[in-house]
Amino acid sequence: MLLTIGSTMIMGYVASYSFLKSHGSPTNDASKIQRIFANAGWVGKEKGEIKTIRLRRKNKITDGMEYVYQLPLGFDRKKVDSTILEDGINVRQKSGVKLKDFKQVKLNKPIIKQIKKILNKKAARKEIELDFDGMLKIKVYNAPMPNEVKFDADRLKPNTWKILVGKSRQSFVYHDFEDRPHIIVAGATGFGKSQFLKFLITSLIEQQPDNVTFTLIDLKGGAAFQRFKDLKQVTRYAKNPEEAKEALKQAQEEMNGRYEDIVERQGFEDVKEAGIKKRHFVIIDEAADISSDATCMDIVTDIARRGRGAGDRLVYATQYPTNETLPSQVRQNIGARICFILETTAASKATLDEKGAEDLPEIPGRAIYKRVKQTVVQTIYITNKEVEQRIKVHIRPKGVPHEQSCTTPTADRKHPLITEKA
Numbered sequence: 001m002l003l004t005i006g007s008t009m010i011m012g013y014v015a016s017y018s019f020l021k022s023h024g025s026p027t028n029d030a031s032k033i034q035r036i037f038a039n040a041g042w043v044g045k046e047k048g049e050i051k052t053i054r055l056r057r058k059n060k061i062t063d064g065m066e067y068v069y070q071l072p073l074g075f076d077r078k079k080v081d082s083t084i085l086e087d088g089i090n091v092r093q094k095s096g097v098k099l100k101d102f103k104q105v106k107l108n109k110p111i112i113k114q115i116k117k118i119l120n121k122k123a124a125r126k127e128i129e130l131d132f133d134g135m136l137k138i139k140v141y142n143a144p145m146p147n148e149v150k151f152d153a154d155r156l157k158p159n160t161w162k163i164l165v166g167k168s169r170q171s172f173v174y175h176d177f178e179d180r181p182h183i184i185v186a187g188a189t190g191f192g193k194s195q196f197l198k199f200l201i202t203s204l205i206e207q208q209p210d211n212v213t214f215t216l217i218d219l220k221g222g223a224a225f226q227r228f229k230d231l232k233q234v235t236r237y238a239k240n241p242e243e244a245k246e247a248l249k250q251a252q253e254e255m256n257g258r259y260e261d262i263v264e265r266q267g268f269e270d271v272k273e274a275g276i277k278k279r280h281f282v283i284i285d286e287a288a289d290i291s292s293d294a295t296c297m298d299i300v301t302d303i304a305r306r307g308r309g310a311g312d313r314l315v316y317a318t319q320y321p322t323n324e325t326l327p328s329q330v331r332q333n334i335g336a337r338i339c340f341i342l343e344t345t346a347a348s349k350a351t352l353d354e355k356g357a358e359d360l361p362e363i364p365g366r367a368i369y370k371r372v373k374q375t376v377v378q379t380i381y382i383t384n385k386e387v388e389q390r391i392k393v394h395i396r397p398k399g400v401p402h403e404q405s406c407t408t409p410t411a412d413r414k415h416p417l418i419t420e421k422a
């Protein structure tokens, strides 16, 4: 009996070894990378000779391996296409079988069935990350990033303006609005922009309930921000281009007052230096709908330029990033981006000034966060129920008006947006 079991186990090992041989070992990524570079023509020339990348070292990292390459002289690293590289690394990656899987085979259960199951195990797709700091660093991860990172209140940072953007492979990533006051949010429809904005507003209210105020411009017909409109922190709420123009004019007027007082009269560099705790966030979704209006775009540019000093923060979200919807004056004055998957390289360049967003996997919440360098993150998922539970204590009691209220135009009103003092 024991002899039969033993020989069956040995047969299993032999079968799996020949399987791995025929399907390619998962450990030869370095040579695959070398071959992909050569085949794709990602080479340079030294003294008239074609030269390819040279592996300098390998480092074990969490969930994978980092390969560090020296590039030949004259190598244009912008040529390196991460999709081609990732696809190449995953070619023949049919088996995710490891030797330790066979150690889990139970002798008291049908052995052949268990071995078949192990051999049929589908390999997790490997993912890569590229970085360059004089050397080309290619990180190859054995498993994909998680598709969902749930909201966890312990990750909030009360009394700060640091907002959790998401989780990268290495750590949780925060955006500090004191450091970079404005942010562009871009991404194709259905991949997490609204979810991110909802999370952003909820986090700001949780972290700074007495210091944050908002102008919310919701040009998606009220779908994105309507659950926030009655909060005491929301001083203006607009949901069509005319209301948006009026709300922006009011926000600019207020900003002018603060700027004149803090920067011009008192001589401070900005609100932070002046020790002022209040911040005002102007959040626009979908910004493409006002991008052809010169007045609106002048105000947006002005807020992006002088908002740091006056305590105004701009969040500019669009699903159609182009040179028209994201004009260079706006881009130059906004120092951070969160970019979900985009359809084209041109859209990626309009948002990030480089390609990359078109190559993101089609996973809702997967995004590139960019300040100077790009970091791939999975943004935080929060349900509408959770948002509502967290913000409900801030809803103005019925009959108590906004400090400044923007209401939908009605026939008997001269101005579409009215200002009411509390």
Ligand SMILES: Nc1ncnc2c1ncn2[C@@H]1O[C@H](COP(=O)(O)OP(=O)(O)OP(=O)(O)O)[C@@H](O)[C@H]1O
Pocket: 147, 148, 149, 187, 188, 189, 190, 191, 192, 193, 194, 195, 196, 319, 364, 365, 366, 378, 379, 380, 381
């Ligand atoms: N961070 C996330 N983690 C997991 N799933 C997410 C995440 N963000 C969004 N999703 C899923 O994707 C769906 C669409 O997200 P969302 O409404 O934010 O997209 P959008 O880009 O704003 O689309 P649209 O422009 O059409 O409004 C959500 O209902 C949710 O199921």
